[in-house]
Amino acid sequence: MTQPILSVQNLTMHYATRKGDVSAVDDVSFDVMQGDALGLVGESGCGKSSIANCLLRLLPENARILQGAVRLDGANLTTLPEDQMRAYRWKRIAMVFQAAMNTLDPVYRVGDQIIEALHTHIETMTNAEARERVAELFKIVGLDPALMDRYPHEYSGGMRQRAVIAMALSCNPDVIIADEPTTALDVIVQDKLLREMCNIQKTLGMGMIYISHDIAVIAEVSNRMGVMYAGRLVELADTADIFARPQHPYTYALMSAFPSITGPKRELTTLPGEPPDLLNPPPGCRFHPRCPRATSVCARDVPAFKAMDARHSVACWHPVEG
Amino acid sequence: MLKYIAIRVAQIIFTFFVFLTLIFFLLNAQPGSSLIDQFTDPNMTAEMRQAIAKSFGLDKPLHEQYLIYLGNFLTGNLGVSFSNYPRPVIEIIFERAPRTLILFLSSTTLAFTIGFTMGKILAWRRGKVTEYVATIGGVTLYTIFLPWFGLMMIWFFAFILGWFPLGKFLDPVLWRGAPFNSDVIFGQMLTTASAVVVALFIVYFISRRLDPIRRQPTQIGGALVIGAAVLAVWIPHPAARYALDILHHLILPIATLATVSFAGSMLLTRNSMLETLREDFVMAARAKGLPDNVVRDKHAARNAMLPVVTAFVFGLALAIDGGVVTETIFSWPGMGQTLLQAVSRKDIPLAIGGLIFGGSLALTAHLIADILYAYLDPRIRYS
Ligand SMILES: Nc1ncnc2c1ncn2[C@@H]1O[C@H](COP(=O)(O)OP(=O)(O)OP(=O)(O)O)[C@@H](O)[C@H]1O
Ligand SMILES: [Mg+2]
Numbered sequence: 216m217t218q219p220i221l222s223v224q225n226l227t228m229h230y231a232t233r234k235g236d237v238s239a240v241d242d243v244s245f246d247v248m249q250g251d252a253l254g255l256v257g258e259s260g261c262g263k264s265s266i267a268n269c270l271l272r273l274l275p276e277n278a279r280i281l282q283g284a285v286r287l288d289g290a291n292l293t294t295l296p297e298d299q300m301r302a303y304r305w306k307r308i309a310m311v312f313q314a315a316m317n318t319l320d321p322v323y324r325v326g327d328q329i330i331e332a333l334h335t336h337i338e339t340m341t342n343a344e345a346r347e348r349v350a351e352l353f354k355i356v357g358l359d360p361a362l363m364d365r366y367p368h369e370y371s372g373g374m375r376q377r378a379v380i381a382m383a384l385s386c387n388p389d390v391i392i393a394d395e396p397t398t399a400l401d402v403i404v405q406d407k408l409l410r411e412m413c414n415i416q417k418t419l420g421m422g423m424i425y426i427s428h429d430i431a432v433i434a435e436v437s438n439r440m441g442v443m444y445a446g447r448l449v450e451l452a453d454t455a456d457i458f459a460r461p462q463h464p465y466t467y468a469l470m471s472a473f474p475s476i477t478g479p480k481r482e483l484t485t486l487p488g489e490p491p492d493l494l495n496p497p498p499g500c501r502f503h504p505r506c507p508r509a510t511s512v513c514a515r516d517v518p519a520f521k522a523m524d525a526r527h528s529v530a531c532w533h534p535v536e537g
Numbered sequence: 538m539l540k541y542i543a544i545r546v547a548q549i550i551f552t553f554f555v556f557l558t559l560i561f562f563l564l565n566a567q568p569g570s571s572l573i574d575q576f577t578d579p580n581m582t583a584e585m586r587q588a589i590a591k592s593f594g595l596d597k598p599l600h601e602q603y604l605i606y607l608g609n610f611l612t613g614n615l616g617v618s619f620s621n622y623p624r625p626v627i628e629i630i631f632e633r634a635p636r637t638l639i640l641f642l643s644s645t646t647l648a649f650t651i652g653f654t655m656g657k658i659l660a661w662r663r664g665k666v667t668e669y670v671a672t673i674g675g676v677t678l679y680t681i682f683l684p685w686f687g688l689m690m691i692w693f694f695a696f697i698l699g700w701f702p703l704g705k706f707l708d709p710v711l712w713r714g715a716p717f718n719s720d721v722i723f724g725q726m727l728t729t730a731s732a733v734v735v736a737l738f739i740v741y742f743i744s745r746r747l748d749p750i751r752r753q754p755t756q757i758g759g760a761l762v763i764g765a766a767v768l769a770v771w772i773p774h775p776a777a778r779y780a781l782d783i784l785h786h787l788i789l790p791i792a793t794l795a796t797v798s799f800a801g802s803m804l805l806t807r808n809s810m811l812e813t814l815r816e817d818f819v820m821a822a823r824a825k826g827l828p829d830n831v832v833r834d835k836h837a838a839r840n841a842m843l844p845v846v847t848a849f850v851f852g853l854a855l856a857i858d859g860g861v862v863t864e865t866i867f868s869w870p871g872m873g874q875t876l877l878q879a880v881s882r883k884d885i886p887l888a889i890g891g892l893i894f895g896g897s898l899a900l901t902a903h904l905i906a907d908i909l910y911a912y913l914d915p916r917i918r919y920s
Binding site: 271273301302303304305306309310312314317318319320321322331332334335336338339340341342366368382 | 746747748749750816817818820821822823824825826827828831836839840913914915916
């Protein structure tokens, strides 16, 4: 098998707050292969954005990476000095932010903001070359290149979103992280953009990590997917496989809440209770207070993230048999 | 953009005439302010008085006087000063206004630059000891009583250390019998300074259009060429020594004014910057791999600057007051001192002239700030 382009190993990150540590990312591991579109799904507050920010190391001051590694080309991004880290940002890992609407600086022309990224990473690029590249990117994301000399406030929401995607593509990154990039848009634009993003990712063959709380979106964009619960990755497999044979009770519950048109009909089950407070997560498996299959071991010991087969891993003491 | 500027200019001109009307009637409504009564100078003959009275139309009712004044004003005639008889007011303004302008412009620019730079650094490196020291120090200086502070500056830097002269615009001993007129030399210095500012801006704007690898060399090269040109003009200049003397006299008053006023910009910038730093585009700028100082200056501070510029303009009116006080403390023969003397001697034409100068300065500053703001914030619609 080929080497992964990005490998996250046992990543653990806390936010220090006055009330104590928020355990936002706990022992998370996954690989992204060339051309992979990895979907990360989970409820709001389960640490999806925190993982994304760890990868680029764009963390607030109270965040501490306690353990683990983010490996790219043999370098460990969690321990790299800041000035070397800069060379990885955007050139190797680019990001389309959750609040993508506000990621453009209001006082500069949109094209110039993309040119700025190009010039930062490719110092010898001339202005003419950079403008040509921006025009090319605008065409890829379906924007009129003439718009590059306009300011962000002259763009509609959908256009801004496209521009932000063009900006993320600008330096040909190995991996693009898209953190719920379409939440602020209306459903039709959202759907259209989603499809286009998938196409772009497939044509350019880069790796992508797509983050969403919406399992339908993940089903559409990803070929592999990870399910997160309360700061932990509980299941990771090929998307089709997860939909066919969910192993973790949480994934199972998610799936059954998602009526599939093609698959066999399942009974809609709703989970009792609330996701835990990450300031004080439950011991053992973090899902056990809500889990219908929980036993005493679940409340005591953290289940290991085990490979069921080569491409399907799950962290559960009592996986659902597929 | 041009239309926007034209409309603003029209508004400003209208405001100016309202202002002119107000000060004309206010000053002439002072008790005992009839101009004729003020001529107590025994050297002045009856004919002189009559000539003046007539030239002002003083025999006519006030509203007619006002119309005549307006007419004269439009031809550039502000009348004759009584306390400096028979010098025309306009001539006195042309002599002294540049001295005030340079004080005012240099100190406010300096104060803004220092305040803005410190403010953005304080916000960027939050919670360090420097933040508390700078904040407390800045507030102390900001609230300090300016006349007292000015005297302390003179006492310490001029009297104790002897680094600077005790005040005034130039050293009379040095200039006695000098083959130059100080106003001419000062005019040349001002021209040089303006040329340098314009040239630096041109270099900056040209360099921004260049390819990135050629930007910095162009900027450094341009600055060096400009510096060399200034030296080439002034070193062989026969009046270089005299110009240096004026420069030497300028430093302490400018430093005093800038010291008491930079804190306003500093605290505002800091607060505005702390808000901007939470914006998503700042995070995006970091994600793009930009160096810290670029994220700070080009993105965070550039956006944080917008409210600071607005507040700065409203502060300009206060800065003019500060200018009057400073000129008095430093015996600086500029418009502030002139206005004070005109008022205390009831020299109404000169007082009106001084107020016109102050008013135009404030209004022009307002106009410039408006244009600057529209330039700085593309979201402003020019309508
Ligand atoms: N700077 C911070 N300080 C303290 N706690 C934080 C901080 N940022 C995030 N958290 C907490 O960390 C947890 C994970 O947050 P994160 O933003 O990663 O969630 P998410 O999965 O992206 O949620 P959403 O779907 O709402 O975007 C949340 O409980 C959140 O409250
Ligand atoms: Mg999030």
